[in-house]
Every structure is written in C-alpha cells, then in structure tokens.
Amino acid sequence: MPKPADAVASTAASRTPALTDDLSFLLARANAISLAAGNAALAEHGLKARSYSVLLLTTDDARPSQREIAEFLRLDPSQVVSLVDDLQSRGLVERRTDPADRRANVVVATDAGRRLAAAARETARSAEEHVHGQLTREERQRLTELLRVLAFPER
Amino acid sequence: MPKPADAVASTAASRTPALTDDLSFLLARANAISLAAGNAALAEHGLKARSYSVLLLTTDDARPSQREIAEFLRLDPSQVVSLVDDLQSRGLVERRTDPADRRANVVVATDAGRRLAAAARETARSAEEHVHGQLTREERQRLTELLRVLAFPER
DNA sequence: TATTGTTATACTCTATAACTATA
C-alpha cells in the first residue's frame, strides 16, 4: 500500500527533470502571463501587444519597411498588412513608398500615433512593473540580457 | 539636412528604451523561436509542444486531473478536452474517473504513452540544446531560475 | 528572376457560454 508522504517526496525530489525545470516550458508560461497582462493593460488605448509593437517601431528613427517590421516581430508579412491597415485607419501611422525602392512601404507614425505610443508606453511600463515586480532591478537586468541572446541569436 | 551617421548613432545610443530592452518583447520573441523549434522537432513523434506537455504530465506520479492540467499549462479546460481526446485516440493516455471525486478525470499515460514520452523527451532535449546553445550551462541555470519566478509568481 | 506588399484561404488557437453529472 503506497504511503502518501513517500509519494509526495518522490515527486518533489527523485524524479526525472519535469516541466518546471524546462526552459522552453517556463518561457512559454512566463510569456503567456506577460502577454495577458500586457494585452489587458493596453486595451485602454485600443491596442494589443502586437499593434503596440508595430506602433512603437514606427516611431523609431530607423523608419522600417513592412518587411523589416515583419522580420523583427517574427510575423508573416501578410499579418503586418492588417496590423498597419488598422493603425492607418485610425490615423496613427502612414505608409510612404520608399523613394529608394518603390516596392517598399516605409511606415511612420503620425503625431497622433506618437502621442498614443508615448501614453501606451507608460501603461505598458507600469503593467510590466506589476508582472515583473517579484524580481529585483538587477535580476530583471540580468534576465533581459540572457533573453536577448535567445531572442536574437548570432548567425 | 540630417546626416546619416548621426541618425545611426542616435538610434544606437541616445534613444528612449526600445523593444530590444523590453522584457515582455524579448520574452515573446525568445518564446516564438523556442516554440517553433520545439514543434518542428516533436513533429516526428506526431506531437506539438502542447500535446507533449500534456503527455509528460500524465507520466507524472502526481496523476493530475484535466482541471489541474489546464491550470498548470494555462489552458482552458475545453482545450485540454481535445488534447486528451487526441492522445487517448492514439492509445497514449487513459481517462480514469477519480474515485474520490467522480466528476474528475485523472489522465494517466499508457505504457505506449510512456515510451513515446521518453523518446520525445530526448528529441526535445536535443532541440533545446540547439536553441539554447548560445548560453553556457550556468547561464541556462540562472535563466531557468529567473523565469521560474515569472512563470510561477507567489500569490 | 527575385522581392515587396497584397489578397485569399484554410487551419490552429483562444475565449466564452451553456449543458451534464456530480459534489
């Protein structure tokens, strides 16, 4: 007859590596929590994590094309089409054909887009503060550095 | 007239914190890469990250119910239904009504399920090795600890 | 020929509500 205490001990100690030790699983679960919190917070601006990211990129001096946005966010170019469609219909961004390559659309934020991006960034920041608040500033910094290696691997 | 060199310098240095410094964004991008690699690797066993995670949990001594699986994987209970349906139809897991609470289904792996889980775990391990290979063993260990805090926050 | 953006389509995933059986 199995003893409950032993069963618990074996699950806690002598087991083969479980999901709670699995980097990929922890990445998935942490991301799910972070994404849900971000989407909930950004909703007040009519944004989600995706559209927020696109909007933020369009406020950048780098002036990315749709293709560059797709690569950076790991989205299919066709998904960027509808994200930019939405932001453009709300007057937040504009498409400008790149004079240097007239196939490409450079996407730039309008003044209204920049204002919304700034407000949304504050919202996102305080939502992150809440989600990541269990970590010290140093731990967050370290985590950011480690994740950057995984997110942007050297070729 | 803007000088290109200055523009590049400003994007690299004096800019407001961009997405590459954003923990939530890095989490999302790293997870997307890890998930894509995991799904590709597990395909040879007819599994994806989701079904693999469910199968692995059913090999655990803890004998989780569908509701517990849903909570642990942050899935809706209805999603667990179809994941378990699939695994069960392939003879990899069984549903047993919990004698202590006859509403609940305890999901347990069959022998075939255990064998597949073991093989899939090896596949997953080597896929992870490839994805996370840019980090040293110590860095991976540190990253795992930090992510665990975000993935399982104290209440 | 190859690439950028676009459209269309199918598929998966996610979220929600309602139902049943048990508690």
Added chain:
DNA sequence: TATAGTTATAGAGTATAACAATA
C-alpha cells in the same frame, strides 16, 4: 449552489500560396 468535464461557436492568430508592381 458550485465544480469538472464536455460541447459548440465565434474570434484571433498562423501559415500558405498566388498575384501585381517593382527591382
């Protein structure tokens, strides 16, 4: 009344292929 599992459904996200304009 509340909970576990199930079913159904609608919406969001993902993946693919084909096309026009441009390189």
